[in-house]
Amino acid sequence: MPIKLYNFAFGPYPQRLNIYLAEKNPTNVERIIFDEPNEGADVPPASVKALTPTGSMPILQDTDGMVIGQSLAILEYLEDKVSGPDMRGATPAVRARTRQFVYVFDEALTFFGLWARHGSQIGHGVVRTSREVAEICAARYFDHLRLLDRIMGDDAFIAGDQITIADCIAMATLQYADDFYAVPIPSECVKLKNWFDRFSMRPSAAQPKYPEIKRAQAMGLMEQTNIAL
Numbered sequence: 001m002p003i004k005l006y007n008f009a010f011g012p013y014p015q016r017l018n019i020y021l022a023e024k025n026p027t028n029v030e031r032i033i034f035d036e037p038n039e040g041a042d043v044p045p046a047s048v049k050a051l052t053p054t055g056s057m058p059i060l061q062d063t064d065g066m067v068i069g070q071s072l073a074i075l076e077y078l079e080d081k082v083s084g085p086d087m088r089g090a091t092p093a094v095r096a097r098t099r100q101f102v103y104v105f106d107e108a109l110t111f112f113g114l115w116a117r118h119g120s121q122i123g124h125g126v127v128r129t130s131r132e133v134a135e136i137c138a139a140r141y142f143d144h145l146r147l148l149d150r151i152m153g154d155d156a157f158i159a160g161d162q163i164t165i166a167d168c169i170a171m172a173t174l175q176y177a178d179d180f181y182a183v184p185i186p187s188e189c190v191k192l193k194n195w196f197d198r199f200s201m202r203p204s205a206a207q208p209k210y211p212e213i214k215r216a217q218a219m220g221l222m223e224q225t226n227i228a229l
């Protein structure tokens with residue numbers, strides 16, 4: 001019996017796992033992919049969402065019934081459990097460097113998510129929003145990208161000369177911002193932009209299937225919130 005990974009076909013947290021599994025290619029992980037949340041159609045099914053307190057995707061269920069929510073915990077667990085290339089880094093130094101990028105990208109995504117939540121037409125009128133929060137979080141998101149650019153080296157991958165989970169997390173974040181919300185990487189972040197252009201060519205980073213109506217609303221987050229680079 002395989003490990004089960006319930007996930008969405010797109011989205012910044014789900015895509016971390018979609019990219020990771022495409023790179024790692026383990027034989028014992030079954031992927032159950034839902035197109036997008038749809039309460040009316042019971043997608044994902046209530047029985048799947050009930051597996052964790054938040055019901056957010058991704059969710060992993062191991063063969064003994066053990067369940068993990070939270071994408072970062074799932075990535076770590078899969079590194080411990082499945083075969084394939086080591087994606088935490090070969091030495092303590094690279095592993096530390098990998099974690100450093102993971103944490104900063106994770107923070108960046110939190111700010112991006114708040115910016116989108118408070119500034120995007122998606123969800124407008126459904127959630128309480130604050131223009132000021134959108135502006136502050138947009139600035140913090142771009143600050144994080146500038147920081148990431150400064151701490152990157154000239155290696156092929158984010159944390160060194162080997163692909164790690166930091167690449168999966170970075171790609172999922174930047175791809176979501178760029179493809180779904182049309183938010184670019186600042187032009188001064190040359191290393192980050194070059195890495196993004198290179199990694200985008202990998203089959204694992206193929207553009208996911210976005211819901212086009214939502215994407216049309218999402219495009220132009222910069223203009224919707226009056227943010228200029």
Ligand SMILES: N[C@@H](CCC(=O)N[C@@H](CS)C(=O)NCC(=O)O)C(=O)O
Pocket residue numbers: 008010011012013014037054055056057058069070071072
């Ligand atoms: N911190 C969580 C966030 C997961 C998350 O927010 N997933 C979104 C999709 S990008 C989701 O499932 N949203 C629907 C919901 O929460 O019901 C993680 O890292 O896994």
